[in-house]
Amino acid sequence: xxxxxxxxxxxxxxxxxxxxxxxxxxxxxxxxxxxxxxxxxxxxxxxxxxxxxxxxxxxxxxxxxxxxxxxxxxxxxxxxxxxxxxxxxxxxxxxxxxxxxxxxxxxxxxxxxxxxxxxxxxxxxxxxxxxxxxxxxxxxxxxxxxxxxxxxxxxxxxxxxxxxxxxxxxxxxxxxxxxxxxxxxxxxxxxxxxxxxxxxxxxxxxxxxxxxxxxxxxxxxxxxxxxxxxxxxxxxxxxxxxxxxxxxxxxxxxxxxxxxxxxxxxxxxxxxxxxxxxxxxxxxxxxxxxxxxxxxxxxxxxxxxxxxxxxxxxxxxxxxxxxxxxxxxxxxxxxxxxxxx
Numbered sequence: 001x002x003x004x005x006x007x008x009x010x011x012x013x014x015x016x017x018x019x020x021x022x023x024x025x026x027x028x029x030x031x032x033x034x035x036x037x038x039x040x041x042x043x044x045x046x047x048x049x050x051x052x053x054x055x056x057x058x059x060x061x062x063x064x065x066x067x068x069x070x071x072x073x074x075x076x077x078x079x080x081x082x083x084x085x086x087x088x089x090x091x092x093x094x095x096x097x098x099x100x101x102x103x104x105x106x107x108x109x110x111x112x113x114x115x116x117x118x119x120x121x122x123x124x125x126x127x128x129x130x131x132x133x134x135x136x137x138x139x140x141x142x143x144x145x146x147x148x149x150x151x152x153x154x155x156x157x158x159x160x161x162x163x164x165x166x167x168x169x170x171x172x173x174x175x176x177x178x179x180x181x182x183x184x185x186x187x188x189x190x191x192x193x194x195x196x197x198x199x200x201x202x203x204x205x206x207x208x209x210x211x212x213x214x215x216x217x218x219x220x221x222x223x224x225x226x227x228x229x230x231x232x233x234x235x236x237x238x239x240x241x242x243x244x245x246x247x248x249x250x251x252x253x254x255x256x257x258x259x260x261x262x263x264x265x266x267x268x269x270x271x272x273x274x275x276x277x278x279x280x281x282x283x284x285x286x287x288x289x290x291x292x293x294x295x296x297x298x299x300x301x302x303x304x305x306x307x308x309x310x311x312x313x314x315x316x317x318x319x320x321x322x323x324x325x326x327x328x329x330x331x332x333x334x335x336x337x338x339x340x341x
Contacts, residue, residue, distance in 0.1 A: 026063040034058045040067045044159045047113055051077050051132040053152075069157040070108070075150055078111060079131035080139035083187025085180045087139060096144035105145060109138025111155040112163055115195070136163060166207060178228050179220055185209065186217025189250065197247035204246070211239040211253075218257035223264075230267075230289045231260055234312075237295055238305035259309040266316030267292070273321035281329040292316050 034041070036058065045055050048071050057070035099105055111133045135142055135155070145153050185208050192204060201211075208214060212235035216228045235256070242249040271284045281287065292315035295302060302308065 027060060027065055029062075031065075032060045032062050034060050034067055038067060040159055041069055044069055044113070044157060047132070048073070048157065053077070067159055069159070071111075071155055071157050072152045073111065073133060073155050073157075075142070075145060075153045077132040078109070078135055078142060078153065078155070079114070079133070080142060081134045081136045081191070083191050084136065084139055084184055086183075087143060092140040092143040092147065095140055096147040099144055100148055105141075105150070105154060107141060108154040108156050109135040109141050110163070111135050111138075111157045112161045113157075133157070136166070178216070178232060181209070182213045182216040182220050182228060184217075185213040186221060189214055189217070189246065189253075193246055193250065198245050200243050201246045201249040202241040202243055205241045208241070210236060211241050212236040214250075214253045215239065215256045215260065218254050219260055219264075222257070222261060226261070226264065227285055230285045231264070234289070234293055234295060234308070235260070235305075237302055238308055256305055256309065259306065259313065263292075263309055263313045263316060266313055266319070270316055270319040270321060273319075274324060277321060277324075279324065279326055279329060283329065287324075287329055288316065288319060292319065 038058070041058055045058075048055055048069065051074065053071050053073040055069055055071050059068060059070075060066065061068050112135075114131045114134045116130045116132065133155070138155075142153060188207055189204075192199070192207075212232055215235055216226075216232060219226045219228060219231075239256070242252065267285060267288050270288045274284050274288075289312075290296065292312045294308060294311050294315075
């Protein structure tokens with residue numbers, strides 16, 4: 001990340017799209033027809049057929065007019081992208097039960113071609129043993145169908161592979177908690193590194209959502225029980241997406257993650273001392289982090305991230321638990337619970 005840049009004092013809020021006049025956007029039904037010989041999908045349809053699938057339809061999606069192919073794919077040839085949220089046994093088993101009871105699979109997964117079919121990967125071999133397709137947001141539906149022993153699965157196959165990186169934007173069926181978002185972001189980041197590590201980090205801002213999530217993702221990789229909620233507000237003020245290539249930018253995130261974990265080690269020790277004194281609150285960690293955070297007194301431009309985190313680490317090491325009273329914790333009245341996942 002560029003050392004001279006400073007993050008804005010406030011994170012800009014996402015704007016909800018303004019409601020448009022009814023019937024004023026996109027295509028009408030007839031305009032959504034797509035010719036079977038369309039050059040944008042012909043190569044994709046060849047891949048589908050070569051991998052044992054069958055094309056059952058093609059059309060332009062009605063809002064943006066982007067071409068899509070409806071296909072039945074061999075279930076053995078499709079895998080979830082390696083950077084989405086972890087599988088929930090409870091969710092996919094419940095889903096399998098519902099599908100079995102109804103006897104119908106009615107919600108196609110979204111699919112893109114896997115890296116074995118990307119031109120940049122052609123020189124690495126023919127991809128034997130690798131999946132032919134990835135699904136960026138159908139992991140639980142795919143696993144549920146596998147649990148039922150299904151041979152094939154219905155999919156909306158997208159010709160552009162970039163949709164795989166848009167998992168955070170696409171997956172709205174269940175809200176991500178901070179840990180899930182951070183792990184997905186760092187997995188996307190590492191996959192992007194394999195695709196093309198020369199591209200500038202700020203070019204992936206839409207996919208990655210927040211630069212602080214990259215750093216937190218590294219923290220969660222190293223410590224699955226890391227309480228990132230206490231540090232996200234701090235890192236969000238300190239970090240901006242870099243103009244540097246992601247191969248270089250990732251090292252800055254990893255460096256900041258190491259410092260953040262050092263801060264957490266000292267904070268955890270301070271929290272333990274507070275508990276030894278019999279102080280009770282679900283927000284002990286947030287209380288300590290707030291006390292050692294130098295940013296709470298700073299308006300506008302902030303110091304470099306390394307300086308802020310080093311200051312926090314040193315303050316946490318010197319934290320005097322004897323001066324804290326129960327009423328101090330009560331007055332705090334909120335924050336991120338220590339048990340935050």
